[in-house]
Amino acid sequence: MTIEKIIEQILSKRPEISRKEILERLEKEKKKASGFISDDTLMRMIAAEFDVEIPKAEVSTLSLLIKDLVPSLNNIAITGRAIAVFPPKTFRGNKNGRFSSLLVADRSGILRVVLWNDKANIVESGKIKAGQIVRFSHGYTREDSNGQVELHIGERGDVEINPEDVKAGDYPTVSTFSTKIGQLTQTHKNRKVNVIGVVKELFSASTFKRKDSSSGKVMRFTLADETGEIPVVAWNEKAENLEKMLKKSIKLQVVNATVKKATSGTMELHVNTGTYVEMFEPAEEFWKIIALKEGLNNINIKGEVATKPIQREVKTSNGELVKLTIFELKDETGRVWVSAWRKHADLVKDLKIGNEIMIKDAYVKKGFGEQLEIFTRDKTSISF
Helix, strand or coil, X not given: CCHHHHHHHHHHHCCCCCHHHHHHHHHHHHHHHCCCCCHHHHHHXXXXXXXXXXXXXXXXCEECCHHHCCXXXXXXXXXXXXXXXXXXXXECCCCCEEEEEEEEEECCEEEEEEEXXXXXXXXXXXXXXXXXXXXXXXEEEEECCCCCEEEEECCCCEEEECCCCCCHHHCCCHHHHCCCHHXXXXXXXXXXXXXXXXXXXXXXXXXXXXXXXXXEEEEXXXXXXXXXXEEEEEEHHHHHHHHHHCCCCCEEEEEEEEEEECCCCCEEEEECCCCEEEECCCCCCCECHHHCCCCCCCEEEEEEEXXXXXEEEEECCCCCEEXXXXXXXXXXXXXXXXXXXXXXXXXXXXXXXXXEEEEEEEEEEECHHHCEEEECCCCXXXXX
């Protein structure tokens, strides 16, 4: 549908609105969009705000990358990986309500998303978890107090968790946007950062009095990675939460912490209600067959059964008679033989060519004919 036809539809259904007013509104939205959004899409958005329905076959929510967002956009869709999920909060004023927020990432950056009122129930119910892919549709953008763009999802908005038409591998994990501790310098002062590290030292929390005589709480610990270590200061509600969960040597993922200069002149991280902290569990890494080499241990691999499994009994060097099933596995990079021993031999003996299989915690060594093979052991797990 052309811009002119959309204008005609608006004028026919909203006669109190003039053509001049519509065109002025279009120019205003074009300046806000800075060239990222086409004129016809902007007109569709304007029509929606005037409650003028464009035929569904003609309408699509504008899907953008995070880096392309600007304030005051409407009917926007964003897809990203949830890297931090914050519990709902209530607010009181002229109108009471509640909201929840989360941080999502795509390949272009990180965005805060705010879910209002009934939409906050999605977080409270536990349906959205860090690590999931989430699509937000029919949202609108606003600028926060720090000048950053946020996406807001209200009554007209939609939230879709793990959409079937989206590949999770296209969306980065928080590790992609994490900064090594040793790289934090004066240039990061007052900036938000994401850090992954191990709790090296842990200090007891303490209370303090504010100027208004109310009480606050503060807790300190040291976080370290392979490049260095840094003091972390957790405040108030966050200090209470971390006091219950922190132990020495656990690995943490800290998202949206603020870099501050300590009185000693060194850098430290400050953690408050806008910071997300959780135990860090790295995503499982699966090897490609072409990358396998002798001596690899504790590897995960997945692929498709390429030959019919063959089972036989073999005698080990200590005289034990055990079952062994062998078959060839393939992926898009190559093929490799798998030797499944003992309990795993029976597990895989009835596999069919074309079956998909996942093998975790195996090892690689040379087998018959000096060819590389994947060998199972007692702690190996196999699923298909």
